[in-house]
Amino acid sequence: MTRDIDYISKKKFMEELERYRKGSVTRRHFLNVTGLGAAAAVMGAAVPGLRPSPAYAGDIGDRVILATWPNYHDPANFEAFTEATGAHVQVNVFGSNEEMLAKLQAGATGWDVYVPTNYTISTYVEEGLIEPLDTSKLPNYDASAFDARYAEAGSVDGTLYAVPKDWGSTGMAINTKHNGGKPISSWKEFFDIARDKFSGRAMVHDYQLTTIGSALNYYGYSFNSVDEAELADAEKLLIDVKPHLFAITSDYQPSMRNGDAWLTICWSGDGKQLNTDMPEIYYVLGSEGGEIWSDYYAIPKGAPHMDAAYALINFLLDPAVNAKEVLAHGYPTADARTYDLLPEALKNDPILFPAQELLDPLEFGAAATLTDPNRAELMARFKSA
Amino acid sequence: MTQRTRNWLLLAPAGTWFLVMLIIPLTVVFIFSFGERAPSGGVVPAFTFEQYANLPARWAAFKNTMTLAPVGTLSALLIAYPLAYFLAVKADPKWKTILLVLVIVPFWTSILIRSYAWIFLLGGRGIPALLEWVGIEGIRLINTPFAVLVGIIYGYLPLMVFPIYVSLDKLDKGLLEASSDLGAKPWRTFLQITLPLSIPGIATGCMLVFILLMGEYLIPALLGGGKVFFVGNALVDLFLQSRNWAYGSAVAVTLVVVMLITVTVYMRLISRLGASREDVSIM
Numbered sequence: 001m002t003r004d005i006d007y008i009s010k011k012k013f014m015e016e017l018e019r020y021r022k023g024s025v026t027r028r029h030f031l032n033v034t035g036l037g038a039a040a041a042v043m044g045a046a047v048p049g050l051r052p053s054p055a056y057a058g059d060i061g062d063r064v065i066l067a068t069w070p071n072y073h074d075p076a077n078f079e080a081f082t083e084a085t086g087a088h089v090q091v092n093v094f095g096s097n098e099e100m101l102a103k104l105q106a107g108a109t110g111w112d113v114y115v116p117t118n119y120t121i122s123t124y125v126e127e128g129l130i131e132p133l134d135t136s137k138l139p140n141y142d143a144s145a146f147d148a149r150y151a152e153a154g155s156v157d158g159t160l161y162a163v164p165k166d167w168g169s170t171g172m173a174i175n176t177k178h179n180g181g182k183p184i185s186s187w188k189e190f191f192d193i194a195r196d197k198f199s200g201r202a203m204v205h206d207y208q209l210t211t212i213g214s215a216l217n218y219y220g221y222s223f224n225s226v227d228e229a230e231l232a233d234a235e236k237l238l239i240d241v242k243p244h245l246f247a248i249t250s251d252y253q254p255s256m257r258n259g260d261a262w263l264t265i266c267w268s269g270d271g272k273q274l275n276t277d278m279p280e281i282y283y284v285l286g287s288e289g290g291e292i293w294s295d296y297y298a299i300p301k302g303a304p305h306m307d308a309a310y311a312l313i314n315f316l317l318d319p320a321v322n323a324k325e326v327l328a329h330g331y332p333t334a335d336a337r338t339y340d341l342l343p344e345a346l347k348n349d350p351i352l353f354p355a356q357e358l359l360d361p362l363e364f365g366a367a368a369t370l371t372d373p374n375r376a377e378l379m380a381r382f383k384s385a
Numbered sequence: 386m387t388q389r390t391r392n393w394l395l396l397a398p399a400g401t402w403f404l405v406m407l408i409i410p411l412t413v414v415f416i417f418s419f420g421e422r423a424p425s426g427g428v429v430p431a432f433t434f435e436q437y438a439n440l441p442a443r444w445a446a447f448k449n450t451m452t453l454a455p456v457g458t459l460s461a462l463l464i465a466y467p468l469a470y471f472l473a474v475k476a477d478p479k480w481k482t483i484l485l486v487l488v489i490v491p492f493w494t495s496i497l498i499r500s501y502a503w504i505f506l507l508g509g510r511g512i513p514a515l516l517e518w519v520g521i522e523g524i525r526l527i528n529t530p531f532a533v534l535v536g537i538i539y540g541y542l543p544l545m546v547f548p549i550y551v552s553l554d555k556l557d558k559g560l561l562e563a564s565s566d567l568g569a570k571p572w573r574t575f576l577q578i579t580l581p582l583s584i585p586g587i588a589t590g591c592m593l594v595f596i597l598l599m600g601e602y603l604i605p606a607l608l609g610g611g612k613v614f615f616v617g618n619a620l621v622d623l624f625l626q627s628r629n630w631a632y633g634s635a636v637a638v639t640l641v642v643v644m645l646i647t648v649t650v651y652m653r654l655i656s657r658l659g660a661s662r663e664d665v666s667i668m
Binding site: 102123208255372376379 | 408426469510525528624625629
């Protein structure tokens with residue numbers, strides 16, 4: 001993501017300052033051309049006196065705290081939100097749904113908005129950790145605009161707890177430069193090549209669902225299996241692969257980009273971001289299956305800045321804002337209004353919208369995997385082995 | 386106010402802190418360690434030794450910690466001693482303050498940021514690229530135990546330098562002259578005068594670094610790529626990923642016990658060393 005702020009010369013700066021003083025240009029124009037606006041936004045977070053004054057319906061406070069995933073938003077949208085409402089967006093990045101759940105179970109996270117994945121929402125409801133949503137505070141939410149497949153997990157027993165953010169798949173990214181220009185197409189190949197030609201160059205997620213799920217796919221088992229014998233096979237494979245891995249991490253873009261790693265389990269949006277900047281990196285789905293998922297915006301119980309939370313979710317659901325989000329993170333949206341605003345090239349992109357026969361074997365994550373003690377302990381054992 | 390009340394009042398802040406921040410949490414962890422994992426994570430009270438019976442599943446994490454912590458401490462000592470010696474004995478007094486400040490300068494930046502810098506230095510485009518340039522190919526540094534060791538030594542070196550510096554700085558220079566006047570070679574003076582007198586500094590430095598390393602989490606997490614695992618990393622996983630508080634508590638209690646035993650043995654060794662040193666000096 002590049003932002004085209006050009007540094008201006010001293011002379012030009014003084015001229016602009018003069019024009020602003022004389023009142024011939026607006027404050028916003030001045031801040032924009034000089035780049036001071038961006039600097040002030042950063043400083044504003046630290047210096048209360050510099051925070052922009054609220055220009056939104058009602059005072060929603062000076063901050064909103066968002067718990068989300070890596071590489072998942074357009075920072076310019078947050079700046080626009082701060083500009084419009086006076087609330088600064090503080091972002092906490094996580095590597096797995098398990099970690100988010102653990103933090104919420106421990107209590108007092110201070111989060112206002114978080115981004116749970118489809119299979120976790122029913123557990124949050126059971127545990128009483130999620131706030132039912134009041135749609136009257138979300139005028140930009142239009143249930144009929146969303147594809148039901150990617151929206152249904154947001155409601156539990158008829159109550160709306162979460163609204164769809166985007167959806168995607170979990171496949172693999174491979175730097176084809178190191179494989180004679182050819183991609184691979186299955187989890188079998190993924191784990192075999194990781195122990196052979198790509199030894200020391202492959203990565204798996206620091207996330208039980210996708211790492212164990214992919215190992216299960218290797219044997220042709222269900223991505224969601226909690227069967228003890230099948231999990232034992234998956235563990236054997238993972239332990240065997242471990243010495244050959246470059247890293248166990250959910251933030252794999254930096255190593256793929258700098259060439260340290262050549263192969264990784266990958267979410268489709270990261271695949272899109274990598275492929276856009278480095279066309280030799282391909283994103284492919286495993287022929288045995290894998291995950292299809294949708295993420296949601298939700299408000300945890302006891303969120304300290306409830307008004308700001310609703311304002312942020314509503315802002316991000318605005319189709320024009322959401323379209324910018326899609327351009328930045330590369331995940332398809334379930335919102336038809338946003339889809340219509342996307343450039344044609346993106347609508348036909350095979351990474352965002354794979355062919356139906358590739359999507360068919362994919363599975364939505366199952367709630368059982370989140371709370372299954374064997375999967376949890378398997379992952380922890382694999383990492384500490 | 387009697388002397389007694391005054392003493393109690395003066396002790397109260399530290400005592401309360403100690404009770405609330407250490408004794409109570411440790412007791413809670415100890416009680417949790419006999420519990421069981423709740424169905425969706427957390428802990429339910431029980432009285433079972435199941436968690437302790439399951440400890441061998443974290444053997445690798447304990448092994449890594451018990452290897453890299455002493456190796457890291459010793460390496461830091463070997464690097465820190467000559468530096469401290471130079472600062473205390475050899476350096477020109479008018480430069481001393483500046484040199485000491487330079488040792489502290491890294492602390493002005495968070496260890497997190499400095500470890501990130503090492504990610505780039507040790508990554509494929511850092512030192513390995515430089516080595517490739519001079520003809521040494523195929524070197525992988527990042528996400529290896531070596532990378533973690535480098536991070537550890539780098540991060541904890543100042544903690545080793547200062548105690549040793551202090552003990553060497555207090556050293557009576559007259560003793561060195563006396564030794565030399567009595568015909569001892571510089572090397573012998575170092576071994577029989579300087580080194581024994583700096584043992585308190587070495588002991589303090591090693592203790593500081595070793596205890597912190599036993600609980601290390603950040604450096605292995607950043608420079609080990611999730612593959613070089615310390616007990617600290619295993620604990621974070623048990624609480625944040627598996628949400629198995631009972632097992633996590635058992636691992637934590639075990640770590641505390643292992644640490645207490647190691648430190649006790651270490652103190653005994655040091656005090657015995659101190660005692661034998663006195664014997665030597667009497668002779």
